[in-house]
Amino acid sequence: MGEFERIARFLAPLAGEGAEGLKDDAAYSYDRVLTKDVLVEGVHFLSSDPVDLVARKALRVNQSDVIAKGATPEAYLLGLVWPKSRTESAFADFCAGLELEQRETGLKLLGGDTTAGDRLLVSVTMFGMPVSDRRILRSGGQAGDLVYVSGTIGDGLLGLEAAKLSPPADDAAAMPYRVPRVPFGVERLIADHATASLDVSDGLVADAGHLAEESGVQIIIDASQVPLSDAGRKARAQGRLAELLTAGDDYQSLILAPADAAKALRGSFTAIGRAVEGEGVIVLGANGEPMELKRSGWDHFGR
Amino acid sequence: MGEFERIARFLAPLAGEGAEGLKDDAAYSYDRVLTKDVLVEGVHFLSSDPVDLVARKALRVNQSDVIAKGATPEAYLLGLVWPKSRTESAFADFCAGLELEQRETGLKLLGGDTTAGDRLLVSVTMFGMPVSDRRILRSGGQAGDLVYVSGTIGDGLLGLEAAKLSPPADDAAAMPYRVPRVPFGVERLIADHATASLDVSDGLVADAGHLAEESGVQIIIDASQVPLSDAGRKARAQGRLAELLTAGDDYQSLILAPADAAKALRGSFTAIGRAVEGEGVIVLGANGEPMELKRSGWDHFGR
Known part of the structure; x- marks a missing residue:
């Protein structure tokens, strides 16, 4: 069973209002567009990728979801699994990557969680301000478009x-x-x-x-x-x-x-x-x- | 450098309004209490723990943060790293755990992300409705309390x-x-x-x-x-x-x-x-x- 079928069968029945049956990458809730993308070392980025760029990528891929729903990214929560094998100065580099991305985009950090683990993992929850009242889903297209x-x-x-x-x-x-x-x-x-x-x-x-x-x-x-x-x-x-x-x-x-x-x-x-x-x-x-x-x-x- | 010092030095400068300098486990933003706790296999739960209970724990520990800030948990986003070594029926069990917890608490799933990886990881972002306008931080206590x-x-x-x-x-x-x-x-x-x-x-x-x-x-x-x-x-x-x-x-x-x-x-x-x-x-x-x-x-x- 693939990722999409699995979501449809087991998770979609749990979805609340605004979640659009989990058919979209983002939800319209709390007058915002919400999205959450998890980046795993070795899956979504390489272990050799500079860690400041991993931080920026984590923010970018979530902003991408928000923008595609017609909303402007504004703030995020950060969940971070940081392996003990990575140095203190690498942690500073990671945060410098976040800061650069924040400065370029106006994003703000709202909170989050840091914990230890084997592999670097970055879990971002992004909030975007919709430009208009229209919800733009995957499902609105018509023949002729x-x-x-x-x-x-x-x-x-x-x-x-x-x-x-x-x-x-x-x-x-x-x-x-x-x-x-x-x-x-x-x-x-x-x-x-x-x-x-x-x-x-x-x-x-x-x-x-x-x-x-x-x-x-x-x-x-x-x-x-x-x-x-x-x-x-x-x-x-x-x-x-x-x-x-x-x-x-x-x-x-x-x-x-x-x-x-x-x-x-x-x-x-x-x-x-x-x-x-x-x-x-x-x-x-x-x-x-x-x-x-x-x-x-x-x-x-x-x- | 410990977790708390690291957050204070590198992440707190990135915090926006409502994040309270990341000194709390939760933020007051978007008229809600927001929190995000990541659970890593082998750190926050045992590999042998029944997976439906892991799902419930992931929701519980986040609800705990929200409740402690004087808010009622209402909805969540789910980020899930699901190892290929765990079976389809285990995935169904995991979702049954979420469903049971939702039924008991009235929580709704808003969206999220599932991906593959080596170890099971559950990243939850929880939204709670504050009972009152008061923000209850770690910092409000006084001698005599x-x-x-x-x-x-x-x-x-x-x-x-x-x-x-x-x-x-x-x-x-x-x-x-x-x-x-x-x-x-x-x-x-x-x-x-x-x-x-x-x-x-x-x-x-x-x-x-x-x-x-x-x-x-x-x-x-x-x-x-x-x-x-x-x-x-x-x-x-x-x-x-x-x-x-x-x-x-x-x-x-x-x-x-x-x-x-x-x-x-x-x-x-x-x-x-x-x-x-x-x-x-x-x-x-x-x-x-x-x-x-x-x-x-x-x-x-x-x-």
């Missing part, structure tokens, strides 16, 4: 590959994995225009699948329209486009919105496809034929 | 010892460790009468020390007045009183309140000492002399 994505796709994977090299590649190449390029500021556009949204954490195709399933539509992605960075274009030239579209860790916002929102969204979002009657996700390659994808994305528990 | 504690002390330790036996002792003996006897309902008394409060998680003497330090008083505890269960009285007869007073995991509310609150608090709280001018904690034994204590309580990072 276009599919838009912020930023570029695939850089999380390429950054991970750079971070894994030994000796490591230059830090700049690893940065998109270590400190994801979260689309700060797009929450207003999302609040104004999106019919459905989420952040791309499991992989573009897998996450498009979540939107398709909850909105009851089929999503057709035109692979040639998916925005890529220079590094991404280089990887595409090496025949790795399918990998970029199915890797996780991008933390961009993926939304459905009407075609007439295209002008307003331009500059922050790229139209990459459309929602039609049906189900599932089809990715059209350069030749206009559906691409063969070995996997759609990331599921922590496999299937 | 009495010291009151709910429930009985030392049962967490005795329960842990029972849970560790092989073959295990009867489940009833281990229960106070596995599902702490949180004093549900005392939040109203705390809101009405306490000048300072916290929950007893690090050990009665250590936690009294936190109240003394933040309130700027000395706390004198009369050991003979500390409420004990039948099991606790038996351990006292074996000369283990000092252990009971310094072990963690009791999750009772420890408060300072005026002497004239004694009547109102009776039945839910026991007066065990008083706050005077000075600093630190003195525990008076049966002979009226200060007891020698080898340790005051639990600090995850040692000193």
